Amino acid sequence: MPDTAEATEEPSSTRLPSSVGASIEDGPVPGEAFGHPTDTFDVEPPYVPDPTEIAAVEKFEDRFLDRELSWLHFNQRVLELAEDPTVPLLERARFLAIFASNLDEFFMVRVAGLKRRIAAHVAVRAASGLMPREQLEQLWATSRELMKRHALVFNEQVIPDLRDEGIEIVRWxxxxxxxxxxCKKLFKDRIFPVLTPLAVDPAHPFPYISGLSLNLAVLVRHPKTGTEHFARVKVPPIFSRFVPVGNQRFVPLEDVIGEHLKKLFPGMEVVHAHTFRVTRNEDLEVEEDDAENLLAALEKELLRRKFGPPVRLEVEESIDPTVLDLLVSELGVRREEVTRLQGPLDLRGLHSIADLPRDDLKFPAFVPTTHAHLAEFESAKPVDVFDAVRRQDVLLHHPYDSFATSVQRFLEQAAADPHVLAIKQTLYRTSGDSPIIDALIDAAQAGKQVLVIVEIKARFDEQANIRWARKLEHAGCHVVYGLVGLKTHCKLSMVVRDEPDGIRRYTHIGTGNYNPKTARLYEDLGLLTADPAVGEDVAHLFNNLSGISRNTTYDGLLVAPDNVRNGLIEQIHAEIANHQSGRPAGIRIKANSIVDEALIDALYLASQAGVPVELLIRGICALRPGVPGLSETITVRSILGRFLEHSRVFCFVNDDSPRVWIGSADLMHRNLDRRVEVLVRLPEGPNVDAVGELLDRSFSPETNAWELASDGEWHRNTGDLHLHQALIDRQRKRR
Incomplete structure (x- = not known):
């Protein structure tokens, strides 16, 4: 499973969703946050229920779970996969690395945001009822417990199990x-030349410690005078975190450096050497004057990110008290922000252990297959994607359906096709060697009109996206950075083709990024269609993104910030009306997170009316299910495993004529108010049936999943059906 960085999204990651209520990310009204009037773009007015509806839900004052604590519970579920003996051993090691990476980002963004609010005396109560300082105290208590549990799992479960399989992680x-x-030869030949010890004395101030770097705090003594000096030695990230010493045995790099410190401080006695690690505020704050200055502003802010204030100090539990006092004082951290852990620190490096060539300790190999409507049959030539999509819509389900032989081939064929006149594309995150970028460049160099909407504010991928934007510009593509005050998060691709019966638009609308690497690890849906109505809607949206048009009316799309929230709430109320009239009704939603209060309250109203509501939420859930009188008909599940569940699906029974929407939007403030998001409705037929089958499997009592209780605790249902493996097996049978 990849990081929850939506691309850590999101690097992969895994990226962190926005908060409920008064989060630092929610901030001012869109537009005002960037020094512009709010009419820079249209934002839908909030849905206002009638007074009786308000009274029906507001009497439950504690109806929202805390968004930040819910995220920590999500990362706890990741940790439980590392503890699960039925998960292949090297995959358990990888889940430990993912947990560590996820928690780093949580502190860099979410905890840092709370600290900023407290320092600025912005004492606004969150939707959960907690004040910022109360939130911070609970987060520290929960995260400290999880960090210690994480270290314990590594040292007392995973290391012994690895040893039993002939893989040993040992200390010096x-x-x-x-x-x-x-190790001595490695240190002399490769490590020593790049080390730079930094002493602290009247002539040398305490050095700047970069965020997430692993460091040695060294105390040395002059043998004659007895004078002690502090020095910092950074563990170089260019070397493998765990040094191989032969026979599948590994030692932490800091142990090798620590044993040879005398080489760095000749003539001095090494008294103590302890590893430590600082996490800093690394969220970005960019003031957008206009799109022209956005690149320069963002590059400046990326430099500032390296010098953000500290939010966490990790030290080994054996650290000398004097050294710890010095670190706390010089780094400016509070005692409650210090976590003592059983070493080694920084277990993100376990990815290298998980990558060892031991297939017997990993998930069985899986190769995605080409979708049946795009598969080659007797001909050795690839299927003409345009011909296939003209015949029927193609609903893709990654990673089971190959991204390379569907979306990638769609764009590569468009770049090479002389009948294609234009390609329009959004890019939020992509891989370092992206064939998508290459196809767009090829198309521009072939004389086609190529428009690329690059979101250079995609968190932690900003630098990479700046690089791609400039490469595309140099190749002749028209590169636009979207709308001021909004992130362009929608996943759209449109090809305009000149055909015998006239101009035809082919579109792809997806739930995941145009990233061939994460498409093998993230579960996502995508629709390839030649439907003229969808094509016209997408064309209007691209005009909105690249020009000054502000069309807000679409036939087959819901678009944020214009109408996703209200559109979904209208669907929910339609289900309430159906149920009250005795017609079939029901709601099923699959998303990464749900924290938007208006949508949650609408779902509560549906439950109070008796409508069955099933939610499949991978990460954050601020909705409290199963509360008598409020949410008795709502169930919430979470599925984690081999792949990262990433698709967003909104399914409404609609009197047995299901309405199904897929797209890029999670049910969060940032998605509904501060991002350009798109949901597309699937026409009734086999694609709607396929989505229904997927949801049936997901909500089956036999499926291994976590279930949310009304008190906010998650409990694992260890069913016999593992969703990802079941879908792999189904795909293999179809070959």
């Missing part, structure tokens, strides 16, 4: 003479 004292000789 466990190495034999030959292994120490290997």
């Amino acid at each position: 004292s466990d190495l034999d003479r030959d292994e120490r000789s290997v």
Whole structure:
């Protein structure tokens, strides 16, 4: 499973969703946050229920779970996968690395945001009822417990299990003479030349410690005078985190450096050496004067990110008190922001252990297959994607359906097709060697009109997206950075083709990024269609993004910030009306997170009316299910495993004529108010049936999943059906 960085999204990651209520990310009204009037773009007015509806839900004052604590519970579920002995061993090691990476980002963004609000005396109560300081205290208590549990799982479960399989992660004292000789030579030849010890004395101030770097705090003593000096040695990130010493044995890099510190401080006695690690505020704050200055402003802010204030200090539990006092004082962290852990620190490096060539300790190999409507049959030539999509819509389900032989082929064929006149594309995150970028460049160089909407504010991918934007510009593409005050998060691709019967538009609307690498790890849906109505809607939206048009009326799309929230609430109320009239009704939603209060209250109203509501939420859920009188008909599940559940699906029974929407929007403030998001409605037929089958499997009592209780706690249902493996098996049978 990849990081929850939506691309950590989101690097992969896994990226962190926005908060409920008064989060630092929610901030001012869109537009005002960037020094512009709010009429820079249209924002839908909030849905206002009638007074009786308000009274029906507002009497439950504690109806919202805390968004931040819910995220920590999500990362706890990741940790539980590392603890699960039925998960292949190296995959358990990878889940430990993912947990560590996720928690780093949580502190860099969410905890840092709370600290900023407290420092600025912005004491606004969150929707959960907690004040910022109360939130912070609970987050520290919960996260500290999880960090210690994480270290315990690694040292007392995963390390012994790895040892039983012939893979050993040991400390320096466990190495034999030959292994120490290997490390000594490595230190002399490669590590020593790049180390830079930084002393602290009247002539040398305390050095700047970069965020997430691993460091050695070294105390040395002059043998004659007895004077002690502090020095910092950074563990170089260019070397493998765990040093191989032969026979699948590994030692932490800091152990190798720590054992050879005398080489760095000749003539001095090394008294203490302890590893430590600082997490800093690394969220970006960009003031957008206009799109022309956005690149320069963002690049400046990326430099500032490196110097954000600290929010967490991790140290090994054996650290000397004097050294710890010095670190706390010089770094400016509070005692409650210090976490003592059983070493080694920074287990993100376990990805290298998980990558070892031991297939017997990993998930069985899986190769995505080409969608049946795009598959080659007797001909050795690839299927003409345009011909296939003209015949029927193609609903793709990644990673089971190959991204390379569907979306990637769609764009590559468009770039090479002389009948294609134009390609329009959004890019939020993509891979470093992206064939999508190459196809767009090829199309521009072939004389086609190519428009690319690049979101250079995609968190933690900003630098990469700036690089791609400039490369595309140099190739002749028209590159636009979207609308001021909004992130362009929708996943759209449109090809305009000149055909014998006239101009035809082919579109792809997806739930995931145009990233071939994450498409093998993230579960996503995408629709390839030649439907003229959808094509016209997408064309209007691209004009909105690249020009000054502000069309807000679409036939087959819901578009944020214009009408996603209200559109979904209208669908929910339609289900309430159906149920009250005795017609079939029901709601099923699959999303990464749900925190928007207006939508949650609408779902509560549906439940109070008796409408069955099933939610499949991978990450954050601020809705409290199963509360008598409020949410008795609502159930919430979460599925984690081999793939990262990433698609967003909104399904309404609609008197047995299901209405199904898929798209890029989660049910969060940032998605509904501060991003350009798109949901497309699937026409009734086999594609709607396919989505229904997927949801049936997901909500089956036999499916292994976590279920949310009304008190906010998640409990695992260890059913026999593992969704990802079941879908892999189904795909293999179809070959």
